[in-house]
Amino acid sequence: MTISETQTNPQTEAQTVIAIAHLAHYFGTGELRKQVLHDIHLTIAAGEIVIMTGPSGSGKTTLLTLMGGLRSVQTGSLQFLGVELCGATAAQLVYIRRHIGYIFQAHNLHGSLTALQNVRIGLELHPQYNIAEMRDRAIHALETVGLGDRLNYYPANLSGGQKQRVAIARALVSQPKLLLADEPTAALDRQSGRDVVTLMQKLAQEQGCTILLVTHDNRILDVADRIIAMEDGRLLVQPSP
Template structure:
């Protein structure tokens, strides 16, 4: 049986709107293997970000089950912090770097939170990531000295630092021009393949869809495979 890094099984999300119910996700299922890079597309308001939030243990689902690695998310949200810390890496629209930390310290902060490895192992891993992403010479720079593309590459390195099962990227190219945006997604793909991680990217940028393995489209709360 195939080992999946992420499974959404018959997941629905329903909001109560007065006397009415608003169904944002309607019985969707999605499975992503380690090393697989998936894109989610669809019109604004179709449920893409809601699905990503549920997959990232940020939002509860109304029905169905969410399995990350070998962990079934239950109703005890105290366990969700541990899941996010150890099993998920996030890349947001905005890099969300801490302005008073240099590049190296941005990654070291994740190391301290994760507690998965000893300090020396984390330092070696951090340097490896920075070298992969062309950032090793910028290790001592602060965010205000980095370009937009460089900041987003630091965010990629940070997402991989805790060696998660799943990488979740929410519009990672939204603030970048076409060339820089493509470079960033190429680097996400490279790290996903090299480190055998599952990745889901929500995007409106059709110019980068050739870089993913599978494209899903969400519309009216339903999901289907496009590629």
């Protein structure tokens, strides 16, 4: 399916956001080549909240980055909104990234930018917005996550929970179809972690966004519609909480 077909086929978007079949991935070359993902099959429907668990080194982050178009798909099929990522062109990858929000454990805020400027970055791949519109949307996003009084604060002057709220605002400011979150609560205390996940859940549901969240935090599993687990590069389906 081409990009234009995907854009004019809302039925496809309404049913399936991610469709993966026979996906494998390797690191290294020659004698050092190592297989890190083995025959992955996974379908994620629009609006689902899916949590992925598993030990360190099991392949969770690798799979997440492949879904987000941050790594090249080597073998098998990985479709996002009907667009095949295996062999995707540069234009297709840009299209894909415009529809995905990313939240990481370390929040990845730019220390030299204010909260407002950090969130506005989330709109820079979207040429339909002018500077004034980007500012207005960024302000609204920060107000939505409870940081309307921290617009001009730099990351060094924000708490860990506040930094992750800025990261959530940045990820959701463009109203993406898919939100990928890699250990978003790992650096937070219990209450801050719960608050962050509850906020992600609320905002994503309001926007009709699908969530795939990687975590070791068993305290937040109850937000999931479905739990999947990675072990030695293989995907295991777990019962829902």
